[in-house]
Amino acid sequence: MKKCIICLMVFLVACPAFVFSSGFFENFNTNRGKEHPARPNEIAWGDGLGVGHGKQYFYFEGFDFEYRPSLFDGGLRIKINPAISYITDTSGRTPTYTFVGHSQGGLRALATAPVLKTQNPAEYDRLDGIITVSGIDRGIEALAGGVGVLGQKMMTDVNILWNGARATVSAFDPTFVLGSFIYFVVPRDLTEAVKSASALLWFFDVGWVPDLLAGNPMRLREIVDMSPASDYISDYITTTKPVYEMRRVQVGTRAVTEVHWALNLWGWKIFPYLVERSEPVYSYYAHEIGSAPGIRVGEEMPIGYIVGLNSNTLGMADDEADIRYKLSKYKNVFEAARITHIMKQFAFLGFLTGSPAFCYDAERARDFCANIDAELNYLKGSTENDGLVAKKNQYYPTSVHANVLGTYSEGYKGFPEYNHRNIIEQQRVREEINIMIEQSVTRRLR
Numbered sequence: 001m002k003k004c005i006i007c008l009m010v011f012l013v014a015c016p017a018f019v020f021s022s023g024f025f026e027n028f029n030t031n032r033g034k035e036h037p038a039r040p041n042e043i044a045w046g047d048g049l050g051v052g053h054g055k056q057y058f059y060f061e062g063f064d065f066e067y068r069p070s071l072f073d074g075g076l077r078i079k080i081n082p083a084i085s086y087i088t089d090t091s092g093r094t095p096t097y098t099f100v101g102h103s104q105g106g107l108r109a110l111a112t113a114p115v116l117k118t119q120n121p122a123e124y125d126r127l128d129g130i131i132t133v134s135g136i137d138r139g140i141e142a143l144a145g146g147v148g149v150l151g152q153k154m155m156t157d158v159n160i161l162w163n164g165a166r167a168t169v170s171a172f173d174p175t176f177v178l179g180s181f182i183y184f185v186v187p188r189d190l191t192e193a194v195k196s197a198s199a200l201l202w203f204f205d206v207g208w209v210p211d212l213l214a215g216n217p218m219r220l221r222e223i224v225d226m227s228p229a230s231d232y233i234s235d236y237i238t239t240t241k242p243v244y245e246m247r248r249v250q251v252g253t254r255a256v257t258e259v260h261w262a263l264n265l266w267g268w269k270i271f272p273y274l275v276e277r278s279e280p281v282y283s284y285y286a287h288e289i290g291s292a293p294g295i296r297v298g299e300e301m302p303i304g305y306i307v308g309l310n311s312n313t314l315g316m317a318d319d320e321a322d323i324r325y326k327l328s329k330y331k332n333v334f335e336a337a338r339i340t341h342i343m344k345q346f347a348f349l350g351f352l353t354g355s356p357a358f359c360y361d362a363e364r365a366r367d368f369c370a371n372i373d374a375e376l377n378y379l380k381g382s383t384e385n386d387g388l389v390a391k392k393n394q395y396y397p398t399s400v401h402a403n404v405l406g407t408y409s410e411g412y413k414g415f416p417e418y419n420h421r422n423i424i425e426q427q428r429v430r431e432e433i434n435i436m437i438e439q440s441v442t443r444r445l446r
Contacts, residue, residue: 106135
């Protein structure tokens with residue numbers, strides 16, 4: 001029976017959830033709407049950014065949200081040599097040039113330069129500088145604990161909403177029969193169901209979201225390489241391993257029953273009722289707390305950082321207003337379910353059909369919908385971010401690399417009004433890129 005229930009949930013819950021997630025990510029694909037032609041190795045030749053300076057550059061594209069995981073995925077490292085070949089074959093049209101990278105492209109630009117220096121010093125000597133725009137220069141903070149930790153965090157949120165749905169369905173069951181079935185038969189934790197769905201969906205090439213939820217790193221090498229602690233970053237960008245501290249992530253719960261009191265308008269206790277809540281169970285992982293002492297790009301090479309600071313993740317979707325409207329409605333529904341389960345405890349059957357537990361689940365789901373921005377910041381690993389990438393991961397401080405483009409005391413140029421998706425499309429940002437391109441000519445040490 002339990003296996004049948006799990007299969008049913010995979011079909012009714014996990015699959016629609018994946019479809020929604022894929023559509024949402026497609027809405028803010030960082031490569032959409034670019035005027036740069038795509039190349040097989042995701043690098044393109046450009047002739048300025050529409051401002052008129054005419055300085056030429058190589059543009060490294062960001063992560064493709066239509067990425068398809070594979071057991072044969074070689075990750076980001078297999079893109080370095082094709083990029084160098086493309087640069088070598090096409091760079092003859094100009095004496096010097098600059099690397100410009102957006103999102104994941106910033107990470108790949110920083111990794112490509114040292115390899116170019118080793119393989120072809122003469123070609124490297126023609127490189128004036130590197131500019132990253134909302135770059136994941138130090139990896140994505142959300143992946144600090146690895147794919148498994150991020151997947152578990154996301155599954156915790158999935159379970160919160162799933163249990164809120166269980167509580168809502170059972171709340172409006174006057175017969176108590178359906179509520180009893182949900183409480184005693186339908187599982188509260190969808191982790192195993194999602195893992196089963198991931199294994200099943202592997203045969204249908206449906207994308208990377210199920211593998212991420214299941215914490216499956218073997219098929220997500222490109223995403224694994226974007227972790228701050230990845231071998232890719234330590235092999236190609238940083239010169240030493242960073243310093244870590246142990247942090248925790250919730251991996252489960254245990255039930256605790258408490259006595260609460262219903263109060264009248266004057267705050268007097270009227271009658272007691274039970275609430276069965278869950279206490280979190282944690283697992284621990286290593287988290288980066290310090291900067292790397294150096295990067296492989298030498299001080300002869302100037303680097304410019306343009307940092308997005310608009311942390312509104314939902315703002316990267318085309319239908320943010322509709323999403324927030326629906327979340328507000330869901331919040332009200334979960335609150336109604338919570339109140340209903342309190343009232344059900346007047347009837348003795350309410351205690352036998354899980355109302356104390358459902359009351360707690362509805363409350364958690366309500367709070368999740370009400371505090372969606374804080375929940376997303378928790379996933380992103382920082383309250384200061386561009387909607388996807390933490391601010392501190394978009395640049396290296398001057399203590400790590402001193403030859404920085406721009407004239408800003410922070411060591412970067414920040415744009416509080418732009419997010420990870422739209423920053424590369426903004427005229428002000430493109431003007432700043434061209435200023436940095438011009439500065440790189442004089443700040444490059446040869």
